[in-house]
Amino acid sequence: MGLHSDKARESLLDAAEELFARYGIDAVSNRKITEHAGTANHSAIAYHFGGREELLRALLGRHLQEMNHRRVALIAALDDDAGVRDLLTALILPWIDHLASLPVPNWRAGFLFQVRTVPSMAEALASSAVTNPEVEGLIRRLQTALGNIPPQIIQARSMILGPMMMGVCAEYEKRINNGTEEPNWAGVGYFFIDSCTGMLSAPVTHPDDYLTLPSTPFLI
Template identity: 80%
Template sequence: MGLHSDKARETLLDAAEELFALHGIDAVSNRRITEHAGTANHSAIAYHFGGRDELLRALLNRHLEEMDRRRVALVAGLAPDATVRDLLAALILPWIDHLASLPVPSWRARFLFQVRSIPSMGDELAGSAVRNPEVEELIRRLQAALGDIPPRVVQGRSMILGPMVLGVCAEYEQRIQDGTQEPNWAGVGYFFIDSCTGMLAAPVTHPDDFLTLPTTPYLL
């Protein structure tokens, strides 16, 4: 693909991410995306992506390589007896570092928050969260480090944590855009690490798990 085509594709991705973040997935037509991208070719999404679902998948997979490289470095630095907090840091910080690297305004967290309202895309989002060996290894080590907590409880708690982290990031991104919040993504990241550590490792006071699902993603 040529440089011009690559640029046109990125412009469409930028336009779609912004509009989806602001208005929701279903409220934005392909035509509106192409117009927001500044192109008169209303079939540009079909040309560059093949269709709307493929556009959404391209948006979901955007920047993942960058986050994967950061996570690989963090995992390589973990001690064999890494704590729950250390393991969660390796999961969470690549996402937070990515948000911190984006220009203001950014739309990434709000776009992903909107994606969760689409069942099929929510599954795609969950799949992208656990699709690489580093994340799988971190989840395995977390489960081992939380050995005193029943697996079903860990599963239920992590089901809560994922939407919580994403929702707070989406709201924080909005406040930065509005000018009511000075960006401090590092502070947000370490707040999440501490909070998620406390929730996952908290004592179990009831024999029955409140929330269980066959499979749930860990955070992001």
Template identity: 65%
Template sequence: MGQHSDKARETLLDAAEELFAVHGIDAVSNRRITEHAGTANHSAIAYHFGDRDELLRILLNRHREEVSQRRRELIDALPDAAGVRDLIACMILPWIEYLASRPMPSWHARFLFQVRSVPSVAEILGGSLTASPEIEALIHRMQSELEHVPPEVVRGRSQVLSPMVLGICAGYEARVQSGEEDPNWTAVGYFFIDSCSGMLSAPVTHPQDYLSFPATPYLL
């Protein structure tokens, strides 16, 4: 693929991410994406990505390796006696750092929030995304630090935290764009680390009663 074609492909991805973030996945047509990208070729999505499903998969995976690599670096630097807060930091900071590095305005948090919010998209993606092995390993490691919390509850609480963090980041991203907030993603990240550590470590009053969730990939 030539340099011009690579640039056209990235422009389409950027246009799609912005439109999906603002208007929702199902409300945006392929034609609208191509027009927003500034191309008169309304078949550009098919040419570059094959179909809309593949466009979504590529958008979801576009920066996952960058975030995963940063997470692996933090995990490698953990002390042997790492506590719950240290492990939570490895889960959250790589994604927050990525959002902080994005040019303004950014759309990524809102795009991921839209992806998680639309059941039809989850059905389309099916098993094309796998759970992050690094996050799975961190959750497993946390279970040994949370002996007072049943493993099923740790996993359930972890499944609650992912969409919570995603939704709050989506709202924060929008407020930064509108000028309501000065961007301070570092503060956001450490707020989440403290809050999530407290939630995971909280006492369990009914050990046999907890929410269970279907297996879903972590989008962070």
């Protein structure tokens, strides 16, 4: 693929990410994306990606690939007997560091919050998280570190925490874009790490009673 084609593809990805984050995925047509990307070719999405779902998957893959390098480094630095907080740091901090590394304005968190509303994409997000060997290994170690918490409780709590974190990040990103918030992603990240540590480790008073939700990624 030539340089011009690569740039056109990136422009479409950036345009789609912004529009999806701002208006919702179902409210944005392929035509609006191509126009926002500055191209008069309204079939550009089909040409570069094959279709709308493939465009969404390309956006999702871009996000996941960029985070994985940071997570690998954090995992390598973990002790064999790392506790819940350290394991959660390796799970959560790459996502926060990734958001902090992006230029302003950016719409990555908003897009990922919106993509959870698309069933096929939510399944892809869950699948990519679970089949990622680094994430899979962290989840197993967390379950061991939380040995006194029933597995179904851990899963139910993580189902709550994941969308909450994504929603907070999307709103925070929006305020940064609007100039009403000075970026402090590191502070946000450590707040999440502390909060998730507390919730996942909290005592269980009724182990047979817990909230059942559709399957989602473990935290993020």
